[in-house]
Amino acid sequence: MAVYEYSGADAAGHRRSGYVEAESPKAARQALSADGIVAEDVSAPALDGVADFAWRIRFYENLGMLLNGGFPMAQALRFLADDAQGRSRGAILAVADAILAGQALEGAVATVAPALPPFERAALDIAEKTGAQGEMLVRLSSFMEADRRVRENVRSALAYPGAILCFALLLLGVVAFVILPRAAALFPAGAVPASVRALRLAAPVATGAILLLALAGWRFAATLSRRARDGGKAAIRRERLLLSLPVARRLLPQLWASRYAATMSLLLDAGLSPQDAIVASGEATGSALVASLARDAEKAVRGGEPLSRAISGVVPIAPVLSAWMAVGEKTGALAEMLSGAADRSRAEYERRLKRFLSLLEPALVAAVGAAVLAVALAVLRPMLDLTTGGA
Numbered sequence: 001m002a003v004y005e006y007s008g009a010d011a012a013g014h015r016r017s018g019y020v021e022a023e024s025p026k027a028a029r030q031a032l033s034a035d036g037i038v039a040e041d042v043s044a045p046a047l048d049g050v051a052d053f054a055w056r057i058r059f060y061e062n063l064g065m066l067l068n069g070g071f072p073m074a075q076a077l078r079f080l081a082d083d084a085q086g087r088s089r090g091a092i093l094a095v096a097d098a099i100l101a102g103q104a105l106e107g108a109v110a111t112v113a114p115a116l117p118p119f120e121r122a123a124l125d126i127a128e129k130t131g132a133q134g135e136m137l138v139r140l141s142s143f144m145e146a147d148r149r150v151r152e153n154v155r156s157a158l159a160y161p162g163a164i165l166c167f168a169l170l171l172l173g174v175v176a177f178v179i180l181p182r183a184a185a186l187f188p189a190g191a192v193p194a195s196v197r198a199l200r201l202a203a204p205v206a207t208g209a210i211l212l213l214a215l216a217g218w219r220f221a222a223t224l225s226r227r228a229r230d231g232g233k234a235a236i237r238r239e240r241l242l243l244s245l246p247v248a249r250r251l252l253p254q255l256w257a258s259r260y261a262a263t264m265s266l267l268l269d270a271g272l273s274p275q276d277a278i279v280a281s282g283e284a285t286g287s288a289l290v291a292s293l294a295r296d297a298e299k300a301v302r303g304g305e306p307l308s309r310a311i312s313g314v315v316p317i318a319p320v321l322s323a324w325m326a327v328g329e330k331t332g333a334l335a336e337m338l339s340g341a342a343d344r345s346r347a348e349y350e351r352r353l354k355r356f357l358s359l360l361e362p363a364l365v366a367a368v369g370a371a372v373l374a375v376a377l378a379v380l381r382p383m384l385d386l387t388t389g390g391a
Contacts, residue, residue: 005045051113064137119284126270176203235288254349257320262342268335
């Protein structure tokens, strides 16, 4: 069986579209015709982008709950497909079709989400091997939801500073290209005050510099946020450079440590050994530097070194996690200790981020106020002096 997307009309002339399972496009048309639908187009479903991060969170949670309730995988997927609409239904049917064709759940999900992160692949694979799919899927959805909340909190926290930055750019643009040219035209030729001339040169330069810095920062952040699959040397160099900055040095290790600890806790609970979970956990951080150092730590652990000592080589996250791992190894509760470390690191990251943004916001407001004051002193005062002298 395969999944096909169709569009056509029913006997009453109403437009119909959706998804149908059949052995071939011809069989799909015949099945639709039996239901009174004349198919105009039957093709492979276009499911790009539907199985995004948020969709997979809901999918794992609902599927896990059904599996925990005793439903077989095929029946659970059928229930989910019957309750879904549009492209979401098509994605679930595609996953069900892949499983019926003999694929494991990890491979089936990858058919609709090709860029599946390594930690998800490992979690799905181990869950199936250990026979704890339902519980593991619910835990996986909880972990992904916590990670999504952190991302949303960061975006929300950056909204106000971003708005102030846009206002500053708009203000400088108006000053540079509207106010200053008109102000300069009010003075006699050759008598334009030096302050006006200087500001007229500085304002466009400042506007362009701020815009370029904002674009460079956005591009840099976008590059760092990509999952580093190959541990590229360029990405590692960029992250080392970023960690030399005071703010990034206080924020990023906490974020990476929370993702690392949460992922390893998840994989350990699924039955994966620590040495097998090290690399997947490192890749789950989204850091090329941590992923590269985690591969070295894996070699050390396989060589007989304790995990808590090997993790000391993963320099960015070692100060945050090594003590937790040492206690976990001694007590035999490594997964529980890592779960606690993940919660603590996530909370500390959010606290530090809020503190930084609480300082950034007034700094941006002060910068906008300084720009307004500069315009007032450089333009309005000479104009006032000219008016007074003319009187």
